[in-house]
Amino acid sequence: MKTWIAFWSIVRKDMKAYYLKPPNVSWGLLFPLAWTGMFLIRSGQDTHSLQSVLPGMIALSVLFGTSSMLAVAVTFEKKARAFDRLLLSPIPLVLLMLAKTSGAILFGMFNALVPVLLGFWFADLSGTDWSMVVPAVLLIAVVSTYLSLLLAILATEVFEVQTLSNFVRFPMIFLCGLFFPVTALPWFLQPLSFMLPLTYGVDILHAAIQGEQILPAALDFAALAGFCLLLFSLSLHSINRHWIG
Amino acid sequence: MTGPAIRARGLKKRFGEVRAVGGIDIEVSKGELFGFLGPNGAGKTTTMSMLTGLSRPDAGSIEIGGIDCSRNPKAAQHLIGVVSDESNLYPELSGFDNLCFSGALYGMRRQDRSRKASELLELFGLVDASSRKFSGYSKGMKRRLVIAAAIMHSPPLLFLDEPTSGIDVESSRMIRQLLTGLHRQGVTIFLTTHFIGEAERLCDRIAFIASGRIVRTDTVERLLQPVQGRYALTVSLSGGCPIPLGELEVAFPGLDFQLQAPDELRVESGEPLKAGSLVRFLEDRGVEVIEARKRVLSLEDVFVEITGIGAGSMLKEKEGRWR
Ligand SMILES: Nc1ncnc2c1ncn2[C@@H]1O[C@H](COP(=O)(O)OP(=O)(O)OP(=O)(O)O)[C@@H](O)[C@H]1O
Ligand SMILES: [Mg+2]
Numbered sequence: 001m002k003t004w005i006a007f008w009s010i011v012r013k014d015m016k017a018y019y020l021k022p023p024n025v026s027w028g029l030l031f032p033l034a035w036t037g038m039f040l041i042r043s044g045q046d047t048h049s050l051q052s053v054l055p056g057m058i059a060l061s062v063l064f065g066t067s068s069m070l071a072v073a074v075t076f077e078k079k080a081r082a083f084d085r086l087l088l089s090p091i092p093l094v095l096l097m098l099a100k101t102s103g104a105i106l107f108g109m110f111n112a113l114v115p116v117l118l119g120f121w122f123a124d125l126s127g128t129d130w131s132m133v134v135p136a137v138l139l140i141a142v143v144s145t146y147l148s149l150l151l152a153i154l155a156t157e158v159f160e161v162q163t164l165s166n167f168v169r170f171p172m173i174f175l176c177g178l179f180f181p182v183t184a185l186p187w188f189l190q191p192l193s194f195m196l197p198l199t200y201g202v203d204i205l206h207a208a209i210q211g212e213q214i215l216p217a218a219l220d221f222a223a224l225a226g227f228c229l230l231l232f233s234l235s236l237h238s239i240n241r242h243w244i245g
Numbered sequence: 246m247t248g249p250a251i252r253a254r255g256l257k258k259r260f261g262e263v264r265a266v267g268g269i270d271i272e273v274s275k276g277e278l279f280g281f282l283g284p285n286g287a288g289k290t291t292t293m294s295m296l297t298g299l300s301r302p303d304a305g306s307i308e309i310g311g312i313d314c315s316r317n318p319k320a321a322q323h324l325i326g327v328v329s330d331e332s333n334l335y336p337e338l339s340g341f342d343n344l345c346f347s348g349a350l351y352g353m354r355r356q357d358r359s360r361k362a363s364e365l366l367e368l369f370g371l372v373d374a375s376s377r378k379f380s381g382y383s384k385g386m387k388r389r390l391v392i393a394a395a396i397m398h399s400p401p402l403l404f405l406d407e408p409t410s411g412i413d414v415e416s417s418r419m420i421r422q423l424l425t426g427l428h429r430q431g432v433t434i435f436l437t438t439h440f441i442g443e444a445e446r447l448c449d450r451i452a453f454i455a456s457g458r459i460v461r462t463d464t465v466e467r468l469l470q471p472v473q474g475r476y477a478l479t480v481s482l483s484g485g486c487p488i489p490l491g492e493l494e495v496a497f498p499g500l501d502f503q504l505q506a507p508d509e510l511r512v513e514s515g516e517p518l519k520a521g522s523l524v525r526f527l528e529d530r531g532v533e534v535i536e537a538r539k540r541v542l543s544l545e546d547v548f549v550e551i552t553g554i555g556a557g558s559m560l561k562e563k564e565g566r567w568r
Contacts, residue, residue, distance in 0.1 A: 084329060085347070089322060244300060
């Protein structure tokens with residue numbers, strides 16, 4: 001009971017204090033808006049090609065939204081040593097990290113609304129299977145938040161985290177089938193694609209929006225869930241090692 | 246809490262090549278105001294981090310209120326409030342929201358949080374600033390709010406890392422009064438400081454730490470015993486003392502002379518000292534006296550004696566900001 005008071009207060013505080021911070025607005029909201037707008041203009045009235053870029057746009061918005069929010073809520077607080085207050089409080093570390101990442105996950109999902117709403121306006125989404133889109137967006141948000149968390153623990157400066165996460169984010173745009181199918185990549189890059197969690201998330205989105213997919217949805221979901229668990233436990237382990245030194 | 250408030254045995258901590266803490270024992274009884282005194286880099290903050298669960302000792306054991314911290318760190322953290330050496334509250338939140346958030350971390354309910362936060366803002370003289378963002382607070386206000394945040398959940402044991410460093414006389418006096426008040430209410434306090442006078446006035450017992458080792462732990466009374474009724478005179482000279490100390494001792498029997506620095510003469514005695522005759526004696530021999538200062542020997546002198554460390558830097562800061 002007491003622990004949940006702490007949990008919700010952390011989530012609420014992060015949302016209240018950080019959602020409208022400049023880096024979040026620019027990376028989280030403006031960036032997907034600009035990209036989606038650009039794609040929409042390029043594809044013109046060709047609704048099929050709109051549907052083919054929408055999964056990539058959603059994934060991209062979630063990816064950039066979660067990582068920018070996490071950088072503020074964790075890296076920034078760690079740097080200013082406000083994070084010590086959390087480590088000093090009696091909340092178990094697992095719950096603490098779940099609370100600290102919840103804000104970023106919700107923010108990432110909220111960001112996914114940007115391309116989805118634009119999609120409603122410009123494309124035909126009547127055939128979309130929302131019961132797959134929503135859990136896929138959730139899992140993409142979770143997995144990219146935990147990935148950013150791991151990077152945030154391994155780096156100490158805010159700019160280091162940003163540089164490091166760009167090293168991860170940009171290759172993922174090309175390797176994970178966001179804007180062209182993984183199968184179109186040179187053969188030697190394809191194994192790399194299947195080592196990245198986003199590939200599985202984007203595959204579900206393609207299936208739900210366009211009806212095209214590489215892997216069975218159940219396998220995609222299982223792989224994403226596996227990545228979530230793996231990344232979260234790696235993060236906890238690294239916090240224990242690096243932050244409670 | 247059962248047992249002593251803090252019991253630590255054989256604590257050690259290294260950072261690579263640096264031995265920050267080299268095997269120290271600490272025992273603090275319930276209700277005690279315990280001072281942890283030492284120069285910069287002595288290992289005070291490192292020790293406090295280990296005691297509060299923010300870092301793990303390389304060796305040694307810690308019990309807080311009878312709870313073994315290596316087994317059950319989170320249970321021990323319920324019992325403690327921590328004021329770290331930096332004012333690390335949330336800059337985006339108001340003073341009031343910062344306090345409420347701190348209370349929430351310890352599971353306080355909404356009504357209790359609001360009531361306690363208002364009480365503390367009143368007590369710390371921050372009512373007018375309660376709805377202002379923490380980022381706009383002055384240094385002294387920040388320090389006060391950080392202390393308020395640490396006692397939101399009414400912990401029976403409070404750790405403070407240099408609560409009065411870098412703030413003005415008024416704010417530090419207020420903080421010292423608050424600590425005295427908490428002490429009277431029975432809160433156990435672990436106070437880290439390098440202001441010797443502060444420790445002397447506030448604490449029941451003091452541990453001197455230097456280079457990661459505790460040199461001595463004792464009550465203030467017992468620490469002061471060897472200097473009780475001793476007087477000192479410090480004479481600053483321009484360009485050193487050309488007169489041999491032996492000659493001075495012959496001229497002024499019963500006084501101890503010592504060159505503290507090349508241009509600073511220190512005189513000690515069991516009787517109240519008269520500066521005039523000594524200054525005249527020196528000036529008659531062509532020595533230029535800049536200043537002669539009398540004082541009663543205090544804990545500063547004990548510290549220098551025991552640790553062998555010139556308390557220079559600690560004293561200077563003390564004079565500037567303390568009293
Ligand atoms: N995270 C760290 N990494 C490397 N060295 C450290 C670290 N923390 C402390 N040290 C070293 O350990 C020693 C003790 O430092 P500590 O901060 O505990 O001293 P302190 O007594 O609190 O000093 P101060 O009065 O300046 O606050 C110092 O030599 C310091 O450089
Ligand atoms: Mg310190």
